[in-house]
Amino acid sequence: MPSHHNKGEPLLMMTIQKYIRPASLEEAYTLNQVRANRLVGGMVWMKMSNRAVNTAIDLSGLGLDAIEENDREFRIGAMVTLRQLEQHPGFNAYTRGAAAASVQDIVGVQFRNLATVGGSIFSRFGFSDLLTFFLSLDCRVELYKAGTISLEEFAKAQPDRDILVRLVVKKVPGRFSYSAMRIARTDFPVLTCAVSRVGDEYRAVIGARPGRAMVVRDEEGLLAGGITPESAAAFGKYAARVVPAGSNSRGSAAYRTRLVSTLTRRGLEQLGRMK
Amino acid sequence: MELNFTLNGKPVTAQIAPDTLLIDLVRSLGCTSVKRGCDTANCGLCTLFLDDKPVLSCSLLAARVEGRTVTTLEGLQEEAAEFVGFIADQGADQCGFCNPGFVMNTIALLRENPDPTDDEIRAFLAGNLCRCSGYEGQLRGIRAFLDSRKK
Numbered sequence: 001m002p003s004h005h006n007k008g009e010p011l012l013m014m015t016i017q018k019y020i021r022p023a024s025l026e027e028a029y030t031l032n033q034v035r036a037n038r039l040v041g042g043m044v045w046m047k048m049s050n051r052a053v054n055t056a057i058d059l060s061g062l063g064l065d066a067i068e069e070n071d072r073e074f075r076i077g078a079m080v081t082l083r084q085l086e087q088h089p090g091f092n093a094y095t096r097g098a099a100a101a102s103v104q105d106i107v108g109v110q111f112r113n114l115a116t117v118g119g120s121i122f123s124r125f126g127f128s129d130l131l132t133f134f135l136s137l138d139c140r141v142e143l144y145k146a147g148t149i150s151l152e153e154f155a156k157a158q159p160d161r162d163i164l165v166r167l168v169v170k171k172v173p174g175r176f177s178y179s180a181m182r183i184a185r186t187d188f189p190v191l192t193c194a195v196s197r198v199g200d201e202y203r204a205v206i207g208a209r210p211g212r213a214m215v216v217r218d219e220e221g222l223l224a225g226g227i228t229p230e231s232a233a234a235f236g237k238y239a240a241r242v243v244p245a246g247s248n249s250r251g252s253a254a255y256r257t258r259l260v261s262t263l264t265r266r267g268l269e270q271l272g273r274m275k
Numbered sequence: 276m277e278l279n280f281t282l283n284g285k286p287v288t289a290q291i292a293p294d295t296l297l298i299d300l301v302r303s304l305g306c307t308s309v310k311r312g313c314d315t316a317n318c319g320l321c322t323l324f325l326d327d328k329p330v331l332s333c334s335l336l337a338a339r340v341e342g343r344t345v346t347t348l349e350g351l352q353e354e355a356a357e358f359v360g361f362i363a364d365q366g367a368d369q370c371g372f373c374n375p376g377f378v379m380n381t382i383a384l385l386r387e388n389p390d391p392t393d394d395e396i397r398a399f400l401a402g403n404l405c406r407c408s409g410y411e412g413q414l415r416g417i418r419a420f421l422d423s424r425k426k
């Protein structure tokens with residue numbers, strides 16, 4: 001019998017002594033320097049942890065829950081939900097629907113109305129559909145103290161006590177596609193794959209390897225002559241060669257390597273068909 | 276701490292702890308249609324509306340709903356009555372535990388998209404688990420309701 005079973009009592013394993021909704025980032029940042037305190041985004045992930053939190057620092061009072069669009073970029077606040085990403089017309093027009101495709105199988109609508117972009121990207125989960133997708137864009141991360149850095153650099157770093165304020169996506173002309181392999185809809189992905197051409201650069205981003213998402217570029221010029229059935233297959237094989245894959249309960253390394261090749265090729269073929 | 280919010284159309288003042296979850300608060304206030312079916316934010320049984328959006332009340336701090344509007348199935352009886360009969364007619368409910376969360380999310384779907392395709396229904400309701408049925412009865416019930424509206 002599970003040890004936490006108790007008759008109808010709350011099953012929250014995390015405890016919180018104090019709740020604060022700061023009115024400024026400075027206040028939130030100062031509170032977050034205390035180890036026992038914790039930032040709260042959507043809380044969907046955090047509530048499963050078994051942690052005794054002193055002060056829960058709720059980021060929902062900072063006006064970070066909007067996607068702002070101008071001629072040059074999208075500014076996506078840390079508290080924007082996955083559902084907002086899925087439904088934003090401008091962002092989905094720019095990304096050719098890849099934004100919606102990257103989140104639509106994450107649990108359910110009610111879940112996506114809570115889980116946030118900030119909590120997702122800051123956590124840098126290996127399985128992350130979001131990290132995979134955003135790495136296929138020209139995307140920078142705005143941190144409160146460390147300033148603005150590329151998402152690629154941020155993705156390689158370890159979590160610290162800074163605050164992710166927003167993502168900034170440049171509207172570089174491009175084409176984007178997203179796919180993931182799941183054993184069942186709403187489950188964690190077996191492999192994630194975002195393929196893009198941002199300006200003149202082709203990228204395949206592979207996540208749930210099961211390690212963190214990584215970017216593969218066309219170092220060998222396989223796509224220099226454009227996307228053909230042959231060049232797409234060649235780049236798929238190249239990605240499978242350079243992406244380290246591992247085994248876990250959802251799939252073996254060999255299976256994942258096959259998926260890297262197939263999903264990358266299909267993603268490129270999709271880009272090739274876009275007008 | 277003191278919390279003020281609107282529950283099913285009525286202003287409520289409640290005493291809560293910093294880690295009270297919304298599901299436990301609304302249940303203690305008599306809204307027992309809201310159920311807990313998992314520990315992992317996966318089942319959808321705890322669905323209620325926060326400012327008219329369906330959310331998982333098992334994953335939401337009660338403190339966060341200060342000044343906001345919460346609606347549970349207890350407050351939506353009329354809207355639910357329109358289609359629950361169609362689902363019951365299909366014999367979809369077995370133990371019935373998943374039903375309130377399922378009904379809440381169906382209301383959310385139909386408000387956003389009054390004439391969904393079967394695939395749109397499946398996509399919107401994917402986060403509502405049922406351990407007794409195979410979902411086909413629920414889908415047939417919603418389809419029968421939609422068809423009846425077109426007549």
Ligand SMILES: Cc1cc2nc3c(=O)[nH]c(=O)nc-3n(C[C@H](O)[C@H](O)[C@H](O)COP(=O)(O)OP(=O)(O)OC[C@H]3O[C@@H](n4cnc5c(N)ncnc54)[C@H](O)[C@@H]3O)c2cc1C
Pocket residue numbers: 038039040041042043044045046047059078105106107114115116117118119120121122123127128129130131162163164165186187188189315316317
């Ligand atoms: C059952 C389940 C299934 C899931 N399936 C998938 C899936 O298939 N694919 C996928 O991509 N994701 C999946 N996720 C992850 C989910 O999409 C979110 O990424 C996750 O819930 C974190 O987002 P949150 O807003 O809930 O963050 P929280 O739980 O609030 O926070 C997570 C961590 O980030 C910190 N944090 C939050 N916001 C900030 C900020 N702005 N700056 C700095 N630190 C911050 C918190 O302190 C905490 O340590 C799943 C999660 C769950 C619980």
Ligand code: FES
Pocket residue numbers: 310311312313314315316317318319320321322331332333334
């Ligand atoms: S109780 Fe299962 S999702 Fe909330």
Ligand code: FES
Pocket residue numbers: 367368369370371372373374404405406407408
């Ligand atoms: S009828 Fe029993 S869980 Fe759905």
